[in-house]
Amino acid sequence: MNSTPAAATPVRRVVLALVVFAVHAIVATAAAQAWSNRDVGDVGAAGSFAWGGAEYVIRGSGADIWETRDAFHYVYYPWTGDGEFTVRVTGMTDTHAWAKAGIMLREDLTPGSRHVMVCRNPGNAAGLYARTTPGGATDFTLGTYEIPQMWLRLVRRGNSFTGFQSADGVSWRQIGAAVTVNLPATVNAGFAVTSHDTGVLCTASFTNYNFAGTPEYPIPPRAPSGLTATATSP
Numbered sequence: 201m202n203s204t205p206a207a208a209t210p211v212r213r214v215v216l217a218l219v220v221f222a223v224h225a226i227v228a229t230a231a232a233q234a235w236s237n238r239d240v241g242d243v244g245a246a247g248s249f250a251w252g253g254a255e256y257v258i259r260g261s262g263a264d265i266w267e268t269r270d271a272f273h274y275v276y277y278p279w280t281g282d283g284e285f286t287v288r289v290t291g292m293t294d295t296h297a298w299a300k301a302g303i304m305l306r307e308d309l310t311p312g313s314r315h316v317m318v319c320r321n322p323g324n325a326a327g328l329y330a331r332t333t334p335g336g337a338t339d340f341t342l343g344t345y346e347i348p349q350m351w352l353r354l355v356r357r358g359n360s361f362t363g364f365q366s367a368d369g370v371s372w373r374q375i376g377a378a379v380t381v382n383l384p385a386t387v388n389a390g391f392a393v394t395s396h397d398t399g400v401l402c403t404a405s406f407t408n409y410n411f412a413g414t415p416e417y418p419i420p421p422r423a424p425s426g427l428t429a430t431a432t433s434p
Contacts, residue, residue: 235390237275241311244399247273255290256406258301260393265300265319265329266338269311271398274304276390283412285389286353288369292404294322296396301404302326303354304392305361307334307383316381317392318354318363326350328363330379341376351408359383369408 237249237258245261262271285303292301302319312335320326326343343365351366359382363375389411395402 235275235277237273238309239272240274240309241269241271242398243271243273245401247393247401249273249275254407256391256409257403258391258393258406259401259403260301260395261397261399261401262394263398264298264396265304265317265392265394266340268331268335268337270313270315270394271311272300272392272394274306274309274388274390274392276304276306276388278386279305279389279411280386282356282358283389284353284355285409285411286351286369287391287409288349288351288407289320290349290405290407292320292322292393293395293402295400295402297321297323299394299396299402300327301393301402301406302352302391304388304390305354305356305383306388309388310334312336314381314383316354316356316361316363316379316383318352318365318375319392320347320350320352320365324348324350326352326363326365326375328361328375328379330361330381332379332381339379341379343373343375345373 239247243261247260250257258275260273265272287303289301298321300319302317304315304317306315307313314331314334317329324346328341330339347367351369353364355362359380360378362378364372366372391406393402393404
């Protein structure tokens with residue numbers, strides 16, 4: 201008996217390629233659906249979240265993320281423990297000099313929640329923001345460098361949070377000193393966008409996100425089921 205497997209026919213190769221493509225599409229879509237998104241505070245115009253391959257597009261309105269109450273669009277999921285949160289903000293519309301797009305860790309979804317955020321504005325400046333008490337004032341540290349298509353990183357170690365900015369995702373510059381915020385172990389982690397102009401939407405694009413060393417899918421999607429493949433001879 202000849203035990204050598206038969207070479208794949210062109211039809212078999214095409215069918216298998218289509219199955220692989222379909223599985224990849226399902227897994228990628230499931231990963232995007234793992235995020236939750238909603239408006240926080242009085243925004244005046246409903247925000248949105250769209251996923252397009254390697255790019256996340258978030259549209260957000262609201263007066264600002266500042267002072268004692270925030271208004272913005274938030275894309276997030278629960279995160280427990282320490283972590284390093286990285287993303288590249290490749291662009292955002294100039295709705296205000298201090299419209300904001302970046303990474304946020306937040307205690308809850310109320311407007312006055314404690315939080316830490318590292319972000320950029322339309323003028324390519326970066327900042328580290330922190331609200332240490334619910335409904336309290338927001339602290340701010342301005343980054344040193346103005347960088348187009350900026351990379352941002354937020355690092356949590358216990359209740360210590362450090363923000364960074366980068367031009368290439370390799371060499372990082374710390375934004376001021378680390379801040380201390382007594383956030384619970386489990387927080388909401390994700391991306392925030394505010395237009396700094398209630399009723400007007402700011403559109404921001406995010407790529408290359410990496411939450412604690414998982415470069416593509418922050419929550420493993422369920423394995424697809426019910427898929428079948430049939431190889432036919434020509």
